[in-house]
Amino acid sequence: MTMLAPIEYADASPEVRAVFDDIKARRGVPDVNNFWKYLAHDPATLRRTWDSLKEVMAPGALDALTKELIYVAVSVTNGCGYCIASHTAAARKSGMSDAMLGELLAVVAMANATNRLANGYRVPIDPQFGGPG
Amino acid sequence: MTMLAPIEYADASPEVRAVFDDIKARRGVPDVNNFWKYLAHDPATLRRTWDSLKEVMAPGALDALTKELIYVAVSVTNGCGYCIASHTAAARKSGMSDAMLGELLAVVAMANATNRLANGYRVPIDPQFGGPG
Amino acid sequence: MTMLAPIEYADASPEVRAVFDDIKARRGVPDVNNFWKYLAHDPATLRRTWDSLKEVMAPGALDALTKELIYVAVSVTNGCGYCIASHTAAARKSGMSDAMLGELLAVVAMANATNRLANGYRVPIDPQFGGPG
Amino acid sequence: MTMLAPIEYADASPEVRAVFDDIKARRGVPDVNNFWKYLAHDPATLRRTWDSLKEVMAPGALDALTKELIYVAVSVTNGCGYCIASHTAAARKSGMSDAMLGELLAVVAMANATNRLANGYRVPIDPQFGGPG
Amino acid sequence: MTMLAPIEYADASPEVRAVFDDIKARRGVPDVNNFWKYLAHDPATLRRTWDSLKEVMAPGALDALTKELIYVAVSVTNGCGYCIASHTAAARKSGMSDAMLGELLAVVAMANATNRLANGYRVPIDPQFGGPG
Amino acid sequence: MTMLAPIEYADASPEVRAVFDDIKARRGVPDVNNFWKYLAHDPATLRRTWDSLKEVMAPGALDALTKELIYVAVSVTNGCGYCIASHTAAARKSGMSDAMLGELLAVVAMANATNRLANGYRVPIDPQFGGPG
Numbered sequence: 202m203t204m205l206a207p208i209e210y211a212d213a214s215p216e217v218r219a220v221f222d223d224i225k226a227r228r229g230v231p232d233v234n235n236f237w238k239y240l241a242h243d244p245a246t247l248r249r250t251w252d253s254l255k256e257v258m259a260p261g262a263l264d265a266l267t268k269e270l271i272y273v274a275v276s277v278t279n280g281c282g283y284c285i286a287s288h289t290a291a292a293r294k295s296g297m298s299d300a301m302l303g304e305l306l307a308v309v310a311m312a313n314a315t316n317r318l319a320n321g322y323r324v325p326i327d328p329q330f331g332g333p334g
Numbered sequence: 335m336t337m338l339a340p341i342e343y344a345d346a347s348p349e350v351r352a353v354f355d356d357i358k359a360r361r362g363v364p365d366v367n368n369f370w371k372y373l374a375h376d377p378a379t380l381r382r383t384w385d386s387l388k389e390v391m392a393p394g395a396l397d398a399l400t401k402e403l404i405y406v407a408v409s410v411t412n413g414c415g416y417c418i419a420s421h422t423a424a425a426r427k428s429g430m431s432d433a434m435l436g437e438l439l440a441v442v443a444m445a446n447a448t449n450r451l452a453n454g455y456r457v458p459i460d461p462q463f464g465g466p467g
Numbered sequence: 468m469t470m471l472a473p474i475e476y477a478d479a480s481p482e483v484r485a486v487f488d489d490i491k492a493r494r495g496v497p498d499v500n501n502f503w504k505y506l507a508h509d510p511a512t513l514r515r516t517w518d519s520l521k522e523v524m525a526p527g528a529l530d531a532l533t534k535e536l537i538y539v540a541v542s543v544t545n546g547c548g549y550c551i552a553s554h555t556a557a558a559r560k561s562g563m564s565d566a567m568l569g570e571l572l573a574v575v576a577m578a579n580a581t582n583r584l585a586n587g588y589r590v591p592i593d594p595q596f597g598g599p600g
Numbered sequence: 601m602t603m604l605a606p607i608e609y610a611d612a613s614p615e616v617r618a619v620f621d622d623i624k625a626r627r628g629v630p631d632v633n634n635f636w637k638y639l640a641h642d643p644a645t646l647r648r649t650w651d652s653l654k655e656v657m658a659p660g661a662l663d664a665l666t667k668e669l670i671y672v673a674v675s676v677t678n679g680c681g682y683c684i685a686s687h688t689a690a691a692r693k694s695g696m697s698d699a700m701l702g703e704l705l706a707v708v709a710m711a712n713a714t715n716r717l718a719n720g721y722r723v724p725i726d727p728q729f730g731g732p733g
Numbered sequence: 734m735t736m737l738a739p740i741e742y743a744d745a746s747p748e749v750r751a752v753f754d755d756i757k758a759r760r761g762v763p764d765v766n767n768f769w770k771y772l773a774h775d776p777a778t779l780r781r782t783w784d785s786l787k788e789v790m791a792p793g794a795l796d797a798l799t800k801e802l803i804y805v806a807v808s809v810t811n812g813c814g815y816c817i818a819s820h821t822a823a824a825r826k827s828g829m830s831d832a833m834l835g836e837l838l839a840v841v842a843m844a845n846a847t848n849r850l851a852n853g854y855r856v857p858i859d860p861q862f863g864g865p866g
Numbered sequence: 867m868t869m870l871a872p873i874e875y876a877d878a879s880p881e882v883r884a885v886f887d888d889i890k891a892r893r894g895v896p897d898v899n900n901f902w903k904y905l906a907h908d909p910a911t912l913r914r915t916w917d918s919l920k921e922v923m924a925p926g927a928l929d930a931l932t933k934e935l936i937y938v939a940v941s942v943t944n945g946c947g948y949c950i951a952s953h954t955a956a957a958r959k960s961g962m963s964d965a966m967l968g969e970l971l972a973v974v975a976m977a978n979a980t981n982r983l984a985n986g987y988r989v990p991i992d993p994q995f996g997g998p999g
Contacts, residue, residue: 204456204552204996205565234463236448239455243569246576249918250448256914257444262433267400268441274404275445277720278411280546280812283452284445285719286463286736299737300395303775306720308401310778311390312408312417313716314709315369315383319416320684321676321705322372323337323863330367330419331589331869337685337863338698376702379709382788386781410587413679413945418586419869432870436908439587443911446583447576453551454543454572456996464722464736470730470818470988471831500995502980505987509835512842515655516980519648523976528965533932534973540936541977544943546812549984550977552995566927574933577922578940578949581901581915585948588904589869596899596951597603597855603855603951604964633862635847638854642968645975649847656843661832666799667840673803674844677810679945682851683844685862699794707800710789711807711816714768714782718815721771722736729766729818730988809986817985838986845982846975852950853942853971 207238217241220251227255234287266295273302274309340371350374353384360388367420399428406435407442473504483507486517493521500553532561539568540575606637616640619650626654633686665694672701673708739770749773752783759787766819798827805834806841872903882906885916892920899952931960938967939974 210221210232221241224233240247258268269292276284289302297305318324326332343354343365354374357366373380391401402425409417422435430438451457459465476487476498487507490499506513524534535558542550555568563571584590592598609620609631620640623632639646657667668691675683688701696704717723725731742753742764753773756765772779790800801824808816821834829837850856858864875886875897886906889898905912923933934957941949954967962970983989991997 205568235457235460235465236452236455239457240451242455242565243573245921246451246569246573249573249921250451250576253444253914253918254448256910257437257440261437262431263403263437263441267403268437270396270400270404271407271438271441272445273720274407275411275442276449277716278408279446279449280715280719281449281452282719282722283457283459284449285722286459286465288445289722290463298395299774302720302737303778304390304394304396304401305404306717307390307775307778307781308396308404309408309720310713310716310782311386312405312421313412314713315387316409316412316414316417316679317676317709317712318373318379318383318705319369319414320679320681321672321701321708322369322375323681323684323688324368324372324416326416326419327368330423332368332419338701375698376706378788379702379706382706382785383709386785389777389781406587410583413582413586415586415589418589422589432907435587435870436911439584440908440911440914442587443580443583443915447580449546450543450576450579451572453546453548454539454568454575456548456551456555471834501989501992501997502984502987505989506983508831508987509839511655512835512839512983515652515839516842516983519652519976520980522644522648523969523972527969528963529935529969529973533935534969536928536932537935537939537970537973538977540939541943541974542981544940545978545981547981547984549989549991550981552991552997554977556995564927570922570926570928570933571936573922574928574936575940577918578937578953579944581919582941582944582946582949584905584911584915585901585946588901588907590900590904590948592948592951593900596955598900598951604967634856634859634864635851635854638856639850641854641964642972645850645968645972648972649850649975652843653847656836656839660836661830662802662836662840666802667836669795669799670802670806670837670840671844673806674810674841675848677807678845678848680848680851682856682858683848685858685864687844689862697794703789703793703795703800704803706789707795707803708807710785711804711820712811714786715808715811715813715816717772717778717782718768718813721768721774723767723771723815725815725818726767729822731767731818805986809982812981812985814985814988817988821988834986838983841986842979842982846979848945849942849975849978850971852945852947853938853967853974855947855950855954 205239205242207235208241209238213241214244216244217247220244220247224251236283236287266292266297269295270297270301270305274305277306277309278313338372338375340368341374342371346374347377349377350380353377353380357384369416369420399425399430402428403430403434403438407438410439410442411446471505471508473501474507475504479507480510482510483513486510486513490517502549502553532558532563535561536563536567536571539571543572543575544579604638604641606634607640608637612640613643615643616646619643619646623650635682635686665691665696668694669696669700669704673704676705676708677712737771737774739767740773741770745773746776748776749779752776752779756783768815768819798824798829801827802829802833802837805837809838809841810845870904870907872900873906874903878906879909881909882912885909885912889916901948901952931957931962934960935962935966935970938970942971942974943978 328334461467594600727733860866993999
């Protein structure tokens, strides 16, 4: 069998349970998502990823919703099915409406299009943006 | 010579000049960026891209700054040098501070990392996110 | 019908069978994977891909396991579901443990994150790495 | 010094020279491009890449120009600067006009945009395209 | 429920129906694909995408089949499952044979391979392709 | 001015200096690379990235060289110029020879090619790799 199975709370080590408990407490959910149950195979990465995520996604100069929108934009660009599904849900929890999702995807599509036009036309960076004068 | 050269206003067709004029008027700038001067080789794409950009980037359910942040996030993920340069500048004009840029890039990095963890662990989509029950 | 179906050994041309036979003999398996059964629609690509794969993946300056780890890292970065599944299995056959897979994915996630930080901050290449002095 | 230098004909091994000679003869050029001079650091990959390229790019069910257009489309999507430069030149040699390049880039931009809309809206594959009924 | 559902004709607004009607009339099909039924959540993007697609994919300097082949090449490179499925079907309708699809994928694979060889060897752009002399 | 400038040690805050000092001590270098001087604009990300990198890149089930090879493979696939340059140098320090780099790039090219063949032929995952039976 080459596939890993999710590690449920009942079968988790104390180290993994501590992270699961923190996720559940912070998010007010009865169980963690599959993502964390798979990361649990590598407890160091589980802890580091959760600690980083808490720090990175905390409101700061950008509010929580804006950060989730950016997260979705990246996941959509990379075509990561799991990440699109879970972070679209997280963005909705932070207040994203259907209209906001629609506009987000329109911007993401536009950016992916113009990225290729800039590449394909081999457009040199303008001097005012840091390109050669 | 295999490379295209930028088309300056003085050498542009009336059709291209009309788009250039609209860009300059809307943005209050004396000249358009290199991107538009290269797109001018294909007037239909120049017009369509500018018309779409105006529509997509207009404030709606998302404000102008949030849209520019998403644009930068996509361009950074794709590694499009020109687009990172020009849209970072556009985001700053819309009010992005250094602290906001720093947090944006931290989220983009985080999302690109977890996208690969989700892919690599072959994490199935949870039922509550639309996955099989 | 727009989808191609896999070509089974019984239905394959002599040219395709010769490649299938070589794959089965080298790998000591009773049947080839789906990948090869689909490539069989283009016998020249089937042969070329198998010949190249044999040459590229043979132990040399890098051992077979290291090569499979690199293969998985690329497939995870690209988000190719089939390739992640089949090359994770191949890497396990070459000796990859669960702990090695966990560390591999941690490095892949880290690299994908820092790739975007380098892009987003527009970091110039240091002179000692070949950048301008 | 961490960077490799190009290997010029005068300094190349007989094995490398044989490939260089074949490239120059087939293309009717006095010297090979940088790409081949760098690949020469790994003679097996140099030979395999050239042999594969000759086979893949030879006219068949698709003519030489169509193949070069596809090559450019992929390189633009990946943002590979060297490949965009060299294959745009190759496509021009095969007959690509400025208008064809413009339309090619418009299609590439459109496809990159709709790829993200399909991902972002999580559009299920229609039954007639092989999706679940 | 975080997932959007497709919007069927019977439930669509007049604005959406107008686009659906145009798609059905132009393509001579009794119903639109899922892609359009999901885009219907954002009527402005639905209209803009369809209008752009009509303009971009119309035969011009490149014929309809060549444009579809380029579309498939981009979608395969991005790994967009929906887009590969729907545009492979569209390309077949425009005349793509199995042999053409096979050659297309061989070119796409080759380009994705050499894109990484050029990146990895850090090959500088030749002067004749616009690089420094 | 839209571009950030590198933050040199002399101009850095105590928090940033502490990270710079740790990098210099661990690596035995007189100064840190540009990457860290740009990240210094966001001290939290600077510290988090360095702490994570130390943890992720430490020898474990995989040795330091194997981890660097994986890092290069990802960077080459993403086409991140800075990351290719700096991690190729790091890999050489860990013992990567020219022959190993050549084989690494050959595997990376091969994986990027077959990723697209698997996508393009829409190859279903075999049951033994976790696909439907």
